[in-house]
Amino acid sequence: MKSRRDFLHKVSAAAAALPFVPSLALADQKEGKEESYQGPVLRVAICGLGSYGTRVADAMQACTRAKLVGAISGTPSKLKEWQSKYGIPEKNCYNYENFDNIRNNPDIDAVYVITPNALHKPQAIRVAKAGKHVISEKPMALNAAEGQEMVDACKKANVKLLVGYRMHLEPKTLEIIRLRKAGEFGKTPFFQGLCGFKIGDPTQWRLDKKLAGGGSLMDIGIYAVNGSRYMLGEEPTWVTAQEVKTDPVKFKEGVDETITFQLGFPSGAVASCLSTYSMNNLDRFFLNGDKGFAEMWPSTGYGPIKAHTNKGEIEYPHVTHQTVQMDEMSDIILKGKKVEVPLDGEEGVKDLKIMDAIVEATKTGKKIPIKL
Ligand code: NAD
DSSP: OOOHHHHHHHHHHHHHHOTTSOHHHHHHHHHSSOTTOOSOOEEEEEEOOSHHHHHHHHHHTTOSSEEEEEEEOSOHHHHHHHHHHHTOOGGGEEOTTTGGGGGGOTTOOEEEEOSOHHHHHHHHHHHHHTTOEEEEOSSSSSSHHHHHHHHHHHHHHTOOEEEOOGGGGOHHHHHHHHHHHTTTTOSOOEEEEEEEOOOOOTTSGGGOHHHHSSSHIIIIIHHHHHHHHHHHTSOOOEEEEEEEOSOTTTSOTTOOSEEEEEEEOTTSOEEEEEEESSOSSEEEEEEEOSSOEEEESSOSSSSOOOEEETTEEOOOOOOOHHHHHHHHHHHHHHHOOOOSSOOBHHHHHHHHHHHHHHHHHHHHOSOEEOOO
């Protein structure tokens, strides 16, 4: 049987080659909790106990620097269930009416908002006003102006604001970024991001403009927007975009079914992307350079992520993204840790500015300038 020491040795050897990778988190994952960890722990309440909230709660059971301690829900039975499943005390449970009282609770440091998109902004601002750090799911808001309001509210309240960009901490993603920075691919004039899945139930909130703020772009296309930026390592200056709708009954006005978009970058690089709710098998990133290339497929799912370059497979143990994310967020919030690809509110606003421009481009058919 492999000993913990052997494993840590391997992880640190790998981490030497992958300086961006959160190695302690990886060691924790493989071997269970890091028993020797004595530092500060981020005590988190989750707001919105739906499918992703539950995934995060489960993943947090393996965290060492973050702990699930509270819950906010409109459904009393779910609160009861979470109390017994995750050992959450009654005094750390709130509903959507009374959660401002969290300000009087010294046992909670941060609230992770995992509700439908339209609720992120109002709930995040209430959390900030209650003096707690905010983690918001993506997209952080419905547009850039709303996102900026969240950033401003958190600054004013002197609390941190982070966005649940779990791929910013994913080892294979970080390795490709490291290789690109090291010049392994040469100049990188092209990125392709294909993101989509066939969405089911037509009555779900994801297809309700009021709650979702849009359609596939807000939900899944955001990964291609975000990925274009961190894969190419530049900020786009223009966008063109086209919308295709085959089912106007399911995808009502303002809810996009499929959008193709192109982003232009200062070096002359171009990203060509597809966001859709009507095709499966689309979870692929491709970065092309004049000396080499990298491909990830799947590139943004829950994993295992698969990645290779022109030189071969990128091997790295699978980690539960949400466990790593919450441990790293603890370090960012409590220790001021800087990460390779930021996941703060300002980063979220940049993506929303690009998505605002994409929507404008689909409506006008024009090339829209972007200023981040
Ligand atoms: P979900 O429908 O499974 O859960 C949403 C939760 O919000 C439910 O518990 C629901 O009861 C609650 N809710 C509160 N007010 C509501 C209202 N007015 N209408 C509808 N529901 C309400 O959705 P989900 O898949 O958990 O997504 C939640 C958020 O998480 C979204 O913003 C989504 O984009 C994000 N998400 C992120 C990832 C990721 O990988 N980062 C993955 C999935 C979802």
